Amino acid sequence: MKLYNTLTRSLEAFEPLNPPNVTLYTCGPTVYDYTHIGHMRTYVNNDVLKRTLIFSGYKVKHVMNITDVGHLTGDDDRGEDKLEKGAKKTGRSVWDTAKFYTDFFFKTTDALNIIPPDITCRATDHIKEMLQLIGELEKKGLTYKTKEAVYFDTSKFASYGKLSGQKLSEKLKGARDDVYLDPGKKHPTDFALWFFRVGRFKDHTMHWNSPWGDGFPGWHIECSTMSMKYLGETIDIHTGGVDHIPLHHENEIAQSEGATGKLFVRFWFHNNFLMVDNQKMSKSLNNFYTLDDLKKHKIEPLAIRYLFLQSHYRQLMNFTWESATSAQEGLNKLKNIVLDLKKEKTSAKNSAENYFTKRFNDALSNDLQTSQAVAVMWEMLKTNLSSKQKLEQLFEFDKVFGLNLEKTSEEKIPREIIQLVEERKIARQNKDFKKSDELRKKIKSLGYSIEDIKNNNYKIKRN
Numbered sequence: 447m448k449l450y451n452t453l454t455r456s457l458e459a460f461e462p463l464n465p466p467n468v469t470l471y472t473c474g475p476t477v478y479d480y481t482h483i484g485h486m487r488t489y490v491n492n493d494v495l496k497r498t499l500i501f502s503g504y505k506v507k508h509v510m511n512i513t514d515v516g517h518l519t520g521d522d523d524r525g526e527d528k529l530e531k532g533a534k535k536t537g538r539s540v541w542d543t544a545k546f547y548t549d550f551f552f553k554t555t556d557a558l559n560i561i562p563p564d565i566t567c568r569a570t571d572h573i574k575e576m577l578q579l580i581g582e583l584e585k586k587g588l589t590y591k592t593k594e595a596v597y598f599d600t601s602k603f604a605s606y607g608k609l610s611g612q613k614l615s616e617k618l619k620g621a622r623d624d625v626y627l628d629p630g631k632k633h634p635t636d637f638a639l640w641f642f643r644v645g646r647f648k649d650h651t652m653h654w655n656s657p658w659g660d661g662f663p664g665w666h667i668e669c670s671t672m673s674m675k676y677l678g679e680t681i682d683i684h685t686g687g688v689d690h691i692p693l694h695h696e697n698e699i700a701q702s703e704g705a706t707g708k709l710f711v712r713f714w715f716h717n718n719f720l721m722v723d724n725q726k727m728s729k730s731l732n733n734f735y736t737l738d739d740l741k742k743h744k745i746e747p748l749a750i751r752y753l754f755l756q757s758h759y760r761q762l763m764n765f766t767w768e769s770a771t772s773a774q775e776g777l778n779k780l781k782n783i784v785l786d787l788k789k790e791k792t793s794a795k796n797s798a799e800n801y802f803t804k805r806f807n808d809a810l811s812n813d814l815q816t817s818q819a820v821a822v823m824w825e826m827l828k829t830n831l832s833s834k835q836k837l838e839q840l841f842e843f844d845k846v847f848g849l850n851l852e853k854t855s856e857e858k859i860p861r862e863i864i865q866l867v868e869e870r871k872i873a874r875q876n877k878d879f880k881k882s883d884e885l886r887k888k889i890k891s892l893g894y895s896i897e898d899i900k901n902n903n904y905k906i907k908r909n
């Protein structure tokens with residue numbers, strides 16, 4: 447299997463360190479606001495990666511963190527703690543805020559049929575381990591302390607910048623002028639490992655004792671800590687959004703490799719952004735769509751999953767409600783095919799099956815070309831394979847797609863629709879084709895279509 451590795455900026459053959467086991471770490475949500483469609487794309491793509499690995503016979507151990515402290519509104523030590531901000535906005539405590547948005551996150555990922563991680567771990571449950579890691583870094587001479595924080599000294603870590611491909615000098619030049627600067631901070635790229643409860647943080651709700659003083663952890667230290675605690679010092683794959691490359695992931699590498707002297711992550715897997723109507727998602731445009739918005743537009747969460755499968759994870763993707771609607775139609779069509787195939791009882795064997803399995807595998811093994819895999823599925827459904835073979839093949843493919851096709855069941859048709867269909871049948875018997883046509887249109891506008899079979903019989907399907 448070939449995967450694009452951000453670290454080497456190339457496609458590489460993926461082999462885990464200890465086959466058949468794969469260690470996988472995902473940067474989880476900061477639980478201060480609703481999970482939106484941009485997050486959904488990232489987590490669906492991570493899930494497709496995980497499912498592909500499982501499909502290929504690997505045993506995946508997957509860990510994801512929940513950030514409930516220390517992530518500032520500016521990723522680079524600027525601003526305020528996102529959790530404190532979320533709590534102010536909702537009027538709840540920071541702990542209740544974290545719980546509320548964590549629940550919403552998992553409600554969303556469940557609806558998208560995302561396999562839960564084997565271990566989900568909260569930053570606030572790992573303060574002790576984070577302090578140990580900061581202690582290690584201090585012993586190695588990689589930290590310094592100011593009145594405001596304990597910092598990682600990036601000038602002491604020779605390979606700082608290797609993930610983004612920027613040398614420290616370039617990073618320093620690129621650092622923004624308006625970045626809040628602690629007067630004691632030595633270089634703009636240095637980052638906080640531990641903030642003290644002073645100055646702008648004097649009222650910080652969540653705080654703990656530490657050997658350096660009362661305070662709370664920086665954002666980056668939690669991922670180094672939990673990844674190494676649960677998966678070991680060197681892991682196979684670490685996933686996240688492309689926005690994490692220059693700061694968060696660069697800093698995770700510095701902390702982990704600074705402490706252990708070993709390679710932290712072998713493959714860095716990064717998902718590209720989702721645009722909405724060709725614009726960046728933003729508060730002012732109010733285009734952070736959530737599960738509830740999908741519901742309002744009569745789009746099932748799994749239709750969004752199907753939509754995401756049609757673009758490559760490293761490409762920028764543009765979301766529109768039209769594309770979501772056509773994905774919903776595509777998913778409905780697929781479900782109708784499943785129902786039809788279940789009813790047919792042909793059993794003729796055809797040897798083309800392996801041909802499709804191979805092409806499906808080839809597409810996914812080539813850095814997860816999901817849209818090609820979807821095309822292989824449609825092609826397979828149009829062949830003369832027996833219905834039994836098609837179903838088996840489809841359900842096999844769906845282990846990676848995750849569209850829950852095996853659970854497709856006959857939907858109860860509402861009484862109103864059945865009545866209209868009966869009226870239409872009578873109109874047709876009376877050869878009143880104008881009325882029958884009107885009724886067909888009405889039924890269609892209500893989300894159903896009629897397929898006429900022989901002898902004035904019909905099938906009702908969802909559009």
Ligand SMILES: [Zn+2]
Nearest residue numbers: 473474669694
């Ligand atoms: Zn992280």
